[in-house]
Amino acid sequence: MLNRLLRFVRNFYVATGLGLLVWMTFFDANDLPTQIRNWWQLRKLDGDAAYYQEKIKAVQTERREVLGNDRLREKFAREKYLMKKPGEDVFVIVDEQNEQLEK
Structure with missing residues (x-):
């Protein structure tokens, strides 16, 4: 009798443990597929964050270079912004898809 018990x-x-494992794996809010x-x-x-960190560093470097020199700021x-002096004409060369050739 004790052996049966x-x-x-x-x-x-064992059945409860298996049931709990199945529940946690497939039906819980934090299931395995999620x-x-x-x-x-x-x-x-994380990959996107690394990409944007590199872009931020590049922009900061460019900013330091540009803000330090008036000739570089004008250039x-x-x-970048196709600005011009008064009385000056700017010509932008584009390809068949209407995109600038030089960027």
Whole structure:
């Protein structure tokens, strides 16, 4: 009789553990597919963050160069923003898709 009771208790704990594992894996709010999806999204966002950090460094370097010199500031404004002096004409050469050839 005691042997049957121990077997029942052991089987009950095994069944409960398996049920809990299935519940946590597939039906819980933090189930396995959601965790995998979140992990991939985190990896993608980390890559994006690294890309933008590089861009920020490049812009800061360019800013330091441009703000330190009046000739470079004028050159930067002319090239990037197509600014011109009064009485001056600016010609922009474009390709078939109407995009600038020089950027």
